[in-house]
Amino acid sequence: xxxxxxxxxxxxxxxxxxxxxxxxxxxxxQVAEAVAASGLPPARLERLKTAVAEATMNAIExxxxxxxxVPVDVEVTQEGDDIVVAITDLGGEHAPPGPAEEPDLLLKLxxxxxxxxxxxxxxxxxxxxxxxxxxxxxxxxxxxxxxxGATPVPHSGGLEGGGHEGSGHEEEL
Amino acid sequence: xxxxxxxKSCEAAVHPVGGAAVIELTGEVDGGAAGVLNAAYEQAVESxxxxxxxxxxxxxxxxxxxxxxxIVSVLARxxxxxxxxxxxxxxxxxxxxxxITRLSDFIEVFGDLDTAVSQxxxxxx
Numbered sequence: 001x002x003x004x005x006x007x008x009x010x011x012x013x014x015x016x017x018x019x020x021x022x023x024x025x026x027x028x029x030q031v032a033e034a035v036a037a038s039g040l041p042p043a044r045l046e047r048l049k050t051a052v053a054e055a056t057m058n059a060i061e062x063x064x065x066x067x068x069x070v071p072v073d074v075e076v077t078q079e080g081d082d083i084v085v086a087i088t089d090l091g092g093e094h095a096p097p098g099p100a101e102e103p104d105l106l107l108k109l110x111x112x113x114x115x116x117x118x119x120x121x122x123x124x125x126x127x128x129x130x131x132x133x134x135x136x137x138x139x140x141x142x143x144x145x146x147x148x149g150a151t152p153v154p155h156s157g158g159l160e161g162g163g164h165e166g167s168g169h170e171e172e173l
Numbered sequence: 174x175x176x177x178x179x180x181k182s183c184e185a186a187v188h189p190v191g192g193a194a195v196i197e198l199t200g201e202v203d204g205g206a207a208g209v210l211n212a213a214y215e216q217a218v219e220s221x222x223x224x225x226x227x228x229x230x231x232x233x234x235x236x237x238x239x240x241x242x243x244i245v246s247v248l249a250r251x252x253x254x255x256x257x258x259x260x261x262x263x264x265x266x267x268x269x270x271x272x273i274t275r276l277s278d279f280i281e282v283f284g285d286l287d288t289a290v291s292q293x294x295x296x297x298x
Contacts, residue, residue, distance in 0.1 A: 021204075025235070046266035054238055105275040108245050109252060115245040118238035118274060125273050 009077040009084070012038070016071035017056065019064035019089075024056040027074050027087070034076040035083050040145065048083065048145050051126035054119045055087045055141045063089025063139050081147020088140040181234065182206075185213035190290050194223040197286070199232040202240035210243050214250065225293055226251055229286045231262025241274060248279055257281075261289040 013034035017023040028049040035045065056072055064070040073088040103121050107113040124130055129144040183206035184199045194217035202210070217226055228244070230236070236244075251258045261283040263271060271277040283289035 024237070043265065043269075046264075047269075050237075050266070050270070057237065103274070105245065105279070109249045109279070111249070115242040115249070116239065118241045122238055122241075122270065122273070 007080045009079045012076040012078055012083075014073070014075045016073050017060075018068045019060040019066055019070050019072055020068045021060070021066070023060060023072070024053040027056040027072070028053045031074065031076055031085055035078075038078060038083055039147075040083060044145060047126040048085070048143070051123045051143050052085055052087065054123050054126075055085075055143060058119055059087050059089035059091075059139075059141070062094060063091030065091065083145040083147075085143045085145075086140050087143070088138050090137045091139050092137045093134045094139060183209045183233075185209050187213050187216045189221055189223065190227070191293060192221075192223055193225040193227055193290070193293050194218065194221065195227040195229060195286065195290070197229045197232070201235040201237075202230070202233055202243065203235065203237045204239035204243075206240060207243055210247060214247055218254070218256070223256065225257040225259060227259050227261060227286065227289050227293070228280075229261045229289075230264075230267065231286060233262075233267075236267055236270070241270070241276070244276065244280075248276070252279075259283060259289055259293070261286045 013030060015027075015030055017026050031052045032045060032049055035048070040048065052074075056074070059072040060066060064072060070090050073086075075086045075088075077084045077086075101113065103117050104113060108115050123141075123143070127143045128146040131142040131144075133140050133142070181200040183201055183203075186197045186199075188195055188197075196210075196213045196217055198206075198210070198213075200206075214226065217223060226247075228247070248258050258279070259281045260271070262285055263282060268277070268282060271280065271282060283292060
């Protein structure tokens with residue numbers, strides 16, 4: 001079997017934000033700054049920013065339960081042409097937020113689903129791959145934006161409400 | 174650790190145009206916009222019983238998942254009241270999100286407010 005050597009990851013940024021409402025904006029701004037020179041096309045950068053904001057918001061609200069003294073750690077690396085953003089809270093193993101079922105707009109309009117529950121759906125549709133792993137209290141969602149201009153395919157089904165299988169789960173989108 | 178982000182809270186201006194009511198939004202459409210958006214909708218429909226509500230996002234720089242949920246709630250209420258909702262001024266990115274969430278199946282999207290208003294005034298409205 002032939003193996004292809006992957007380039008060593010290059011850290012572009014590592015920072016933490018306090019678990020306070022609105023700090024997802026800080027995270028997306030710093031990630032955008034970190035990847036500015038990476039050549040990520042503007043439309044894909046916008047998608048990454050939305051995914052980072054939603055994942056950070058989940059980490060603040062559902063992982064760290066809004067405790068300002070508990071940080072959300074964000075690490076941005078470049079692996080070859082790929083941009084990888086890891087967002088870590090200290091909530092341990094926890095179910096993804098939102099309803100167990102895939103968001104369905106018609107059901108929401110008819111009052112059969114809550115209006116909320118779009119966060120994970122947006123993340124999955126914005127990035128090329130999403131991996132969730134838990135190591136003790138550290139719960140990490142890793143977002144990958146592949147180089148070369150790949151466009152995420154609109155996604156249905158998957159992790160919402162049931163994506164934590166064992167200590168890690170990767171979804172290629 | 175970084176301090177809390179400076180939020181640009183949501184503001185709304187409401188004005189009638191023909192048989193429609195226009196809600197011009199400014200700032201960020203997130204969970205904190207609930208009161209502003211709901212009050213704007215109330216104001217929009219309480220005078221003149223508009224058949225169409227236009228949500229203009231030209232001055233909105235950020236919409237998150239809770240903002241999407243607010244828009245869903247406004248749409249649900251408008252549908253129950255047999256009103257049409259249209260949108261204008263969305264960036265390409267948020268237009269894509271309207272497509273992915275299927276909001277654009279229920280909310281006609283126009284490039285800008287002038288186009289939306291002219292279409293509403295025309296025979297195709």
